[in-house]
Amino acid sequence: MSDIETTGSKPAPDFELADSEGRKVTLSSYKGNKHVVLIFNRGFV
């Protein structure tokens, strides 16, 4: 059973991480510009 919820208006916690090429990515930099589909993977390798 999966748990699917549609949440009303909870703000996404902001974060900053370096991407696979070392460039900094900040979630809040997409605000006002793009939706973000955030995928958490358990592991690729």
Place this chain on the structure above:
Amino acid sequence: MAQLRREYQEFIKRGAEVIAIGPEDRKAFAEWWREHDMPFVGLPDPEHSVSKLYGQQVKIFKLGRMPAQLIIDKKGLIRYKHYGSSMADIAENSELLSKLDELNKE
């Protein structure tokens, strides 16, 4: 991930960016990312800082470190979340795309 890669343009058309976060160390992640020619943003998070943050604040990962998908709208609000109960339990792209269509109608 392969399916996401194939349908990435569908996400772009809907004004969305795709960001994938994985627990590998930077080097292993970067190698995997290049090898599979992933077109979207990939973020290695070996300290699990973001998954911990979302685990605490958004209450995903209740059942351990399972895959999860979220949609954050342009206002920075979480509008959709799906967390899997197994490795294979991942939201379909079609479901993510139809949610984006809904957001774009607002």
